Amino acid sequence: MRALTWASWPAFAVVLVVLPLVFTDPAARLLLILMAMYGMLAMSWNLTLGFAGIFNFAQIGFFGIGAYTTGILVTKTGVEPWLAIPISGVSAVLASLVAFLPVLRLRGIYVGLATYVFSQLCIYLVLGQAGLTGGSNGIVGIPRLTLGDTSLRADGRIGYYYLAAALLFATVVLVRLIVNSTLGKSLLAIRDNETLAVSRGVSRVRQHLIVFMAGAAVAGVAGSFNAFLNGVVSTDIFGFGYLTLLLSMIFLGGSGSVYGPLIGAVVVTLVSDYLRDAGAWRDIVIAALILVVLWIAPKGLAGLSRQALDRWGRPTSARETS
Amino acid sequence: MSGISVILMSTLVLGGLYLLMAAGLTLIWSTLRVFNFGHGALLMFGSYLTWSLLNQAGLPLVVSILGAVLAMALIGAAYEFLLVSPFIKRPGGDMTVMVATLAATMLLQSGAQLIWGPEIKQLPQLGSARIEIAGAVAQGTQLVTIVLAPLLVGVLAYVLKRSSVGLAVRALEQNRDHAQLLGIAPRRVYLAVVMIAVGLATVAGALLGSMQFISPAMGADPLLRAFVVLAFGGAGSLPGTIAGAYAIGLLEAVTTYHFGLSWSPVLVFLAMIVIMLVRPEGLLRSRVRAA
Numbered sequence: 001m002r003a004l005t006w007a008s009w010p011a012f013a014v015v016l017v018v019l020p021l022v023f024t025d026p027a028a029r030l031l032l033i034l035m036a037m038y039g040m041l042a043m044s045w046n047l048t049l050g051f052a053g054i055f056n057f058a059q060i061g062f063f064g065i066g067a068y069t070t071g072i073l074v075t076k077t078g079v080e081p082w083l084a085i086p087i088s089g090v091s092a093v094l095a096s097l098v099a100f101l102p103v104l105r106l107r108g109i110y111v112g113l114a115t116y117v118f119s120q121l122c123i124y125l126v127l128g129q130a131g132l133t134g135g136s137n138g139i140v141g142i143p144r145l146t147l148g149d150t151s152l153r154a155d156g157r158i159g160y161y162y163l164a165a166a167l168l169f170a171t172v173v174l175v176r177l178i179v180n181s182t183l184g185k186s187l188l189a190i191r192d193n194e195t196l197a198v199s200r201g202v203s204r205v206r207q208h209l210i211v212f213m214a215g216a217a218v219a220g221v222a223g224s225f226n227a228f229l230n231g232v233v234s235t236d237i238f239g240f241g242y243l244t245l246l247l248s249m250i251f252l253g254g255s256g257s258v259y260g261p262l263i264g265a266v267v268v269t270l271v272s273d274y275l276r277d278a279g280a281w282r283d284i285v286i287a288a289l290i291l292v293v294l295w296i297a298p299k300g301l302a303g304l305s306r307q308a309l310d311r312w313g314r315p316t317s318a319r320e321t322s
Numbered sequence: 323m324s325g326i327s328v329i330l331m332s333t334l335v336l337g338g339l340y341l342l343m344a345a346g347l348t349l350i351w352s353t354l355r356v357f358n359f360g361h362g363a364l365l366m367f368g369s370y371l372t373w374s375l376l377n378q379a380g381l382p383l384v385v386s387i388l389g390a391v392l393a394m395a396l397i398g399a400a401y402e403f404l405l406v407s408p409f410i411k412r413p414g415g416d417m418t419v420m421v422a423t424l425a426a427t428m429l430l431q432s433g434a435q436l437i438w439g440p441e442i443k444q445l446p447q448l449g450s451a452r453i454e455i456a457g458a459v460a461q462g463t464q465l466v467t468i469v470l471a472p473l474l475v476g477v478l479a480y481v482l483k484r485s486s487v488g489l490a491v492r493a494l495e496q497n498r499d500h501a502q503l504l505g506i507a508p509r510r511v512y513l514a515v516v517m518i519a520v521g522l523a524t525v526a527g528a529l530l531g532s533m534q535f536i537s538p539a540m541g542a543d544p545l546l547r548a549f550v551v552l553a554f555g556g557a558g559s560l561p562g563t564i565a566g567a568y569a570i571g572l573l574e575a576v577t578t579y580h581f582g583l584s585w586s587p588v589l590v591f592l593a594m595i596v597i598m599l600v601r602p603e604g605l606l607r608s609r610v611r612a613a
Contacts, residue, residue, distance in 0.1 A: 055417065102598050109357050109416060113549045114598060120546050121591045128584040240542065244428050251421050280432035287428035294422055295408060 012172070016165040026156040033157060033229065035269045036164035037222055040171045042249040042261035044218035050255035051179060052211050053191035055112030058099040060246065061119035062092040062216040064126075064237040066223025071139035071233040072132060081145050085224045092220025093213050100212050104205060122238045138234030145228050152228075160229055167225060171218050172262070178214060179258055187211060244283075245272070248290045254300025263301050327458035329575045335464045335533075336547075337571025338471030341564060342526035343548035344555070345475045346519025348563045351552070352495040353508075353515050354406060356416050360423040361523055361548065362541025363430035364401070368394045368524030369531035369540065370434050373443050383446065387528045391521045398520030401426065402513050410512075431538045445532035463532045470529075472564070474522065479560045487514060546587075547574075550594050 020029055041063060048056040066088035073079040073087060102114035126133045133139065145152045145159070152159025178184050186207050189197035198204060227233050236242075245268065253264025268286065275282040297304050343361060350358050358364075368390050375386035405426055409418040447462030454460075460468060482488035490511045493501035502508060526544065534540070547570060555566020573593060577586040 049417075053414070053417075055420070101595055104599065106598060109351075109420075110553065110598075112357065112420065113553050114595070117546060117549055117553075117591055117594065120542075121588060124584060124587045128588065240427075240539075244424055247421055247424060251418075255417075280435040283428045283432040284436075287425040287432070290425040291405070291422060294418055294425075298409075298412060298418065 013169060016169060017162075019165075020156075020158055020161045024156060029156045029158065029161055031269060031273055033161050033164045035266050036161070036168040037225055037229070038246065038249060038265040038269055039262040040164075040168050040218055040222045042246055042253070042265045043171055043175050043258070044215045044222070045246060046250050046255055046261045047175060047178060047211050047215045048208075049250060050261075051184065051191070052187045052208055054103060054208060054212070055109055056115050056212070056215070057112055057243070058096070058115035058118045059215060059219050060243045061099065061115075061122045061238060062095055062219035063223040063226070063242070064119075064122055064235075065095045066092045066220030067227040067233045067237050068126065068133060068139070068223075069220070070224040070227040071142055074142055075139055076132070081143060081228065085221055085228075088224035088227075089217045089220040092216045092223065095220075096213050096216030099216075100209055103208055103212070119238055119243070123235045126235050126238075136235065138232055139227075140232045142227050142231045142233065144231065160225075164225060167221060172258075174214065174218070175258055178211065183207060183210060245286070248286055251290060252293050252300055254302030256299055257302040257306075260300050260302030263305075267301065325579065327456040329572075329579050331455075331458040331460050331464075331468075332575040332578075333568060333572040334468045335460070335571075336574055337568035338467040339526055339530060339544060340547050340551050340570055341471045341475050341567035342522045342529075343544050344551040344563045344567050345478065345560065346522040347548050347552060348560060349478075349491070349515050350519050352559070353491050354410060354419075354512055355498075356406060356410065356419040356423075358423050358516075358519070359420055359545070360401070360405075360426040360430065361519070362543075362545030363427040364394065364398070364520050364541070365523040365527040365530070365544060366536070366538060366541040367397070367430050367434060367527070368520075369445070369527035369536045370438050370443070372524070372528045372531065373445055373536055374438075376445065383448065387525070390528065391524045394524040395517040395521045398517045399513055401520065402516040406516065407509065407512065427541075434538045443531075443536040444534075445528060445536070447532055448529070463529055467529050467533075470525070474525065475560070475564060478518070478522075479564075482560065487511070491515060547590075550590060553594050553598060 019032055023029060023032060041059070045056070045059040048054045048059070069088040069091040070084045073084045074081050079087070099115055099118045102118075103111050106114060127135050130136075145163070147159060150159065152163060186197065186202045189200075190202060190204050190207060194204060223237070226237070249264035249268045250261045251264070252268060253262065254260030268289075271286060271289065272282060275285055278285075293300060299306075343365065347358060347361055350356065371390040371393055372386050375381045375389045376383055379386075381389065405422040406419055409415045409422060412418060448466040449462055451465050452459065452461035453465065482491055490501070490506045493504065493506055494508055494511055498508065527541075530540065530544065551563060551566040551570050554570055555562040555564070570590060573590055574586050577589045581589065
């Protein structure tokens with residue numbers, strides 16, 4: 001089992017490298033890029049939402065803050081674009097310290113209220129600081145990333161793809177490391193039985209803060225990537241659209257597993273692209289999809305596939321237990 | 323002194339609107355222990371339905387509002403049946419319900435866009451009454467809001483205190499298992515609670531639709547304010563919600579008057595964070611627990 005897990009890392013890397021060589025069409029490449037970016041965001045969000053069980057709705061705020069940090073840095077200060085990516089991660093982490101304040105003293109759904117309000121507050125702050133953020137016009141003209149003289153946009157955005165793939169790979173490694181570490185185990189312990197976990201010496205605030213900051217760093221980097229990819233940043237990034245899109249990825253894929261949100265990101269991106277001309281029907285289909293999954297498969301697609309694998313691997317025992 | 327009277331007048335209007343929203347959310351929270359993220363979208367749908375009954379069915383305004391409230395109560399019943407009750411008993415069900423109600427928001431918003439199209443709509447003023455106190459004017463819908471919101475929620479509070487339904491609601495609020503032992507069927511109470519809450523949101527939608535414009539996204543702002551009210555006044559207690567709604571209304575009126583529209587939400591939110599940090603147990607009562 002252990003050997004299998006170790007073998008899966010290079011296999012995953014090879015798949016990531018080969019994918020754009022199979023799908024050479026620019027539109028297909030853009031989809032791959034979006035899948036990788038959403039995969040990053042959904043997986044990092046699931047650290048707090050799924051594993052720690054924190055009702056964290058601020059993740060979309062961290063994503064937007066990362067994008068705006070990059071937008072402001074490269075258009076107003078002339079910072080080296082590549083440097084803007086880690087700086088955006090840092091600024092999202094700083095923002096996460098503010099968003100974490102309510103988590104200190106509140107529990108459960110109240111955290112959901114406070115962090116949701118935090119994300120919405122970002123919109124008002126951006127609109128209020130129009131001189132810096134461009135207000136409702138957003139920031140336009142963010143330069144493309146270049147490597148030497150080649151733009152990452154060249155050759156059907158292949159550069160952006162590999163950047164996104166590398167970031168996704170790093171995110172998957174980070175999430176696996178956190179989930180398998182004592183930190184991850186203590187998070188599950190706090191989520192499932194806080195009183196017992198705390199009595200055994202686990203500090204809820206410290207563990208939650210670490211995972212909150214880790215998630216925010218990934219979201220900030222993803223936001224920065226999004227800013228470079230699109231060349232513009234607007235307040236839409238904090239909006240309801242991204243929030244529901246990402247939540248649908250997490251819960252469609254399965255919030256209880258490491259890879260569920262990634263599966264969800266792939267499926268929802270495909271569905272969303274397939275229905276891009278359908279207008280309002282697109283949202284209706286995605287919303288209906290979420291509800292159907294919640295009704296019939298509460299553990300999401302990841303749960304379904306695990307069930308299928310179990311049944312296929314151990315036909316008799318599966319039947320006995322069910 | 324017209325500044326003060328203007329602020330007070332707008333406090334009463336804003337507070338009334340938030341009260342109608344937050345009272346329903348509080349009621350749902352205290353009995354079902356879930357938050358309804360779809361409350362803003364239900365408000366919006368109620369507003370559109372009122373518009374349709376008025377302009378497409380040609381009914382009088384008051385009848386349209388009543389009709390919309392009834393229709394929305396039925397939609398609320400379906401909402402409870404499809405989105406809340408299937409999930410509420412599962413472990414971690416409160417998060418599932420939250421996601422389900424967000425999905426419902428998506429459905430309702432895109433549904434409204436398909437049904438009513440993109441052009442902006444508005445309801446007429448409710449009545450032409452007009453009063454002027456110390457330089458501040460309240461007329462039409464504003465006046466109706468000032469009177470109607472506390473009246474409806476007051477009646478609700480009274481009913482919850484006196485009737486057997488109210489007794490069941492409070493029993494479930496205090497101890498769900500024990501209430502069931504005493505023969506209270508939670509499903510029926512849940513259904514009633516969601517229908518009442520959606521009805522109140524529809525009234526808020528009709529009022530808002532005549533003060534501003536009707537659009538698919540119109541529910542987002544009132545929902546956000548209702549959240550702040552709940553955090554402020556303590557979710558789960560109706561008197562706390564009433565006080566919270568007018569406190570937020572006052573805070574918003576004062577900050578808008580002195581700092582302008584774009585800074586007011588920021589200041590309101592900061593006040594909320596400070597209060598949450600300083601006195602979570604005081605303002606939220608004993609209901610802060612790992613949900």
